[in-house]
Amino acid sequence: MARAMYEYTKxxxxxxxxxxxxxxxxxxxxxxxxxxxxxxxxxxFINSLIYEQPELNQCLIYLKA
Incomplete structure (x- = not known):
């Protein structure tokens, strides 16, 4: 099920x-x-999106723990 959550998130x-x-x-x-x-x-995955839309870069801080 966890994998399904990952795919849904993407x-x-x-x-x-x-x-x-x-x-x-x-x-x-x-x-x-x-x-x-x-x-x-x-x-x-997000880094690949940032390549196309640099304004999304600010969201990476939420993944750094």
């Missing part, structure tokens, strides 16, 4: 990537829900 982040504030809120939620190794995968 889907949501793709859909809200147009708004950096909303994107950051979803990243915060994901940081609470996902397992540590999934957070590392999520960081890689």
């Amino acid at each position: 889907t949501v982040l793709n859909k809200v990537s147009f708004d950096a504030t909303l994107f950051c809120k979803e990243v915060q939620k994901a940081a609470k829900r996902l397992l540590p190794h999934e957070l590392e995968e999520l960081r890689i």
